[in-house]
Amino acid sequence: MYSAVDLPAIIKSLPLVHCKQTCYRIVDFATLTGFAPMVPLYTLGPGVNGQRYTPKGGPSALYVAEDPVTAQAEYHRVERVVLVADPT
Secondary structure, X not given: OOOHHHHHHHHHHOOOOOOOXXXXXOOOHHHHOOOOOXXXXXXXXXXXXXXXXXXXXXXXXXXXXXXXXXXXXHHHHXXXXXXXXXXX
């Protein structure tokens, strides 16, 4: 397995793949109407904090799904994690 130090060089060596399909991301109504301070297309969090597929200090990333069912499952997974961390 490669280390996080090797990641930038590995990513730069990968070929670009153009996605020509619709991608999905669930955004709650409060965010769309301005009642929540969330930025639905924010991409810096994964690289700064690290996420499932992005190491801490890694590249910016926006997670999307290839179908609405997966997008809903991901949205509800994040919602459950937030509620466990802060149930208020």
